[in-house]
Amino acid sequence: MKAFPVLLLVSVILLSCQPEKKAENLKKMQHPSHQYTFVELDSDAVKYLETDYIPVYSDIYHMDGTKRFLLTSTLSVRNTSLTDTVYIFSANYNDSYGKQLRKYIDSTILLKPLESIEFVVEYEEDKGGAGASFLVEWGADENASQLLIQAVMTGTSNQQGLSFLTEAKVVKQEFRD
Template sequence: MQDENEYPNWFLWLCENWIGLLFLLGIISLVTISAVVYLDNRFAKFEDRIKYVPPRSYQPPDLGLYLAGDINGEKFSRRGSMYIPSYSHIYYHGGSPLLLETTLSIRNIDSDQPVYLNSIDYFNTDGKLVESYLDRTIKLEPFQTIEFLVEERDSSGGSGANFLVNWTSEETADKPLMEAVMIGTAGSRAIAFSRSGVEMTPSKQNPAGKK
């Protein structure tokens, strides 16, 4: 049998301390893996912060950015009137009103042709005109959207409020998409829903936006 003195000291040390050495290597590996995961998550969050652009607060649309130019409305062969249901409040708890904030969203879903909006009017539950949002014809470019906000504190519309939008376009253009999105809060609860526009029959349309 070989004498222990014939083995190098480092080999003898390893033989005596191999359990502790394995434990130490395990700890180092665990710390290294944790550090890599941590740094990877930090880099991912940093990239998300760089990419994320917070939505801007609502501002009334600048109609000057939607100029229709010198157009002859008579040349458009397609025209329509859209009725969009809206609610400045709904009822709950035995008839108590819950105030809602409403966003009217009008979208040109055509990929090639513009859509022209001649009038956007807001009526209350009694059918009385509350507000006219346009004083001129405006143009929505392909895939462009315009929005109008009725704030929660504005309860003039009532539970039966509605918008009436008159529009025109080329015959080949798709009809615009119009929706009213309502949202409200009561304590810790919140409610949100939307209503799509209903196209009026030609005999019932208001092509000139007449009040």
């Protein structure tokens, strides 16, 4: 009976060490949802090319404006076409000053009809700031308005929970013959 409290204490200590390993693994995860299809295709090969700006918030200010509330941001890129494929050429994460902090893909991603992909800015990332953003460059041969790009920010602290959504703004379009 005296061994039970010691065994319980050792179990609690061992279990409390495990979440740190899980958080470490999350930092390395870039493609959380499924296996993406990478193709060798340059942006010059498509008839339509677009660059979208998506505001994301790695943190927001609260209380008197001096405290930061850290958030996890998920960028969602959705092909809404029932028939056409699109190509994602780049997805770059920038800080409040426009400086690129992370390049999320190294080669072109093929996005089939109705397929979605996500990129996650983890909770611990605190360099982006309240003015962070993504720039996504994508292209297609047909139907140039078929992507839906949104960012969802979520965060919890104590019993406080927060979530909100932002949408992409087209900053550059190029139509080719």
